[in-house]
Amino acid sequence: MSALRIPQAILDDLVAHARELDPFECCGLLAGKDGTVQRHYRIANAVAKDRQAMQVFDDAQVKKLGDLAETTRAEVAYFMDPQEMLAAFKDMREKHLDLAVIYHSHTHSPAYPSETDVGLAYYPDAAYLIVSLENKSTPDMRAYWIKDRRVFPAEVQAI
Amino acid sequence: MIKVRIPTPLRPLTKGQGEVESQGGSVEEMINLLDSAHPGLKGRLCDDKGELRRFVNIYVNEEDIRFLQGKATTLKDGDEVSIVPAIAGGR
Numbered sequence: 001m002s003a004l005r006i007p008q009a010i011l012d013d014l015v016a017h018a019r020e021l022d023p024f025e026c027c028g029l030l031a032g033k034d035g036t037v038q039r040h041y042r043i044a045n046a047v048a049k050d051r052q053a054m055q056v057f058d059d060a061q062v063k064k065l066g067d068l069a070e071t072t073r074a075e076v077a078y079f080m081d082p083q084e085m086l087a088a089f090k091d092m093r094e095k096h097l098d099l100a101v102i103y104h105s106h107t108h109s110p111a112y113p114s115e116t117d118v119g120l121a122y123y124p125d126a127a128y129l130i131v132s133l134e135n136k137s138t139p140d141m142r143a144y145w146i147k148d149r150r151v152f153p154a155e156v157q158a159i
Numbered sequence: 160m161i162k163v164r165i166p167t168p169l170r171p172l173t174k175g176q177g178e179v180e181s182q183g184g185s186v187e188e189m190i191n192l193l194d195s196a197h198p199g200l201k202g203r204l205c206d207d208k209g210e211l212r213r214f215v216n217i218y219v220n221e222e223d224i225r226f227l228q229g230k231a232t233t234l235k236d237g238d239e240v241s242i243v244p245a246i247a248g249g250r
């Protein structure tokens with residue numbers, strides 16, 4: 001896979017989004033054409049309020065959300081608001097853009113996909129980007145391809 | 160005719176098409192017909208018992224079928240169906 005090209009303004013906005021929601025995980029989508037990102041969609045993290053989230057996590061046999069208090073769920077997990085996702089995909093269709101990147105933040109751990117992230121990665125054609133705020137003063141951002149539960153680093157080029 | 164939007168992870172089963180046409184009086188019927196035209200699609204959407212997999216969201220004209228009648232939700236000519244796998248993860 002070739003490098004993803006992402007405008008610096010969007011990369012800056014991903015960090016801003018992560019900081020705004022800290023200690024909760026943020027999430028969203030980037031869309032573009034031929035590996036060049038053009039648009040950024042912030043999507044609400046509905047992990048604490050959408051009952052479907054619990055079933056999705058249970059079925060994939062990853063993190064047990066039911067063991068966590070509702071208020072802490074969004075600190076360790078994300079679940080994109082389905083209606084907002086649908087609206088983002090509609091906008092991509094209208095603008096003839098493809099989904100390029102699925103991002104979320106880790107507020108207490110490194111920018112590497114967790115077992116939960118890997119178990120729930122259903123989009124092999126999109127890069128999974130993680131913004132880590134483990135070190136609050138120097139955010140770390142890394143991207144990966146996740147295919148058949150295997151993780152490969154994805155190259156990101158700021159443009 | 161019903162227009163069905165196929166998410167990228169399932170497009171290998173539809174020869175890369177992001178939109179296919181189907182028929183059916185309900186979501187369940189539509190899934191069965193889709194599977195005849197694109198074998199393997201049903202297995203990605205439903206479990207062994209034929210229940211919709213929980214990470215698969217289906218919308219009829221932008222309404223989530225969880226808030227309609229699930230797979231029994233009726234379809235009519237001209238409806239647009241979107242299939243969208245959940246996006247989730249954690250630390």
Ligand SMILES: [Zn+2]
Nearest residue numbers: 117248249250
């Ligand atoms: Zn994660």
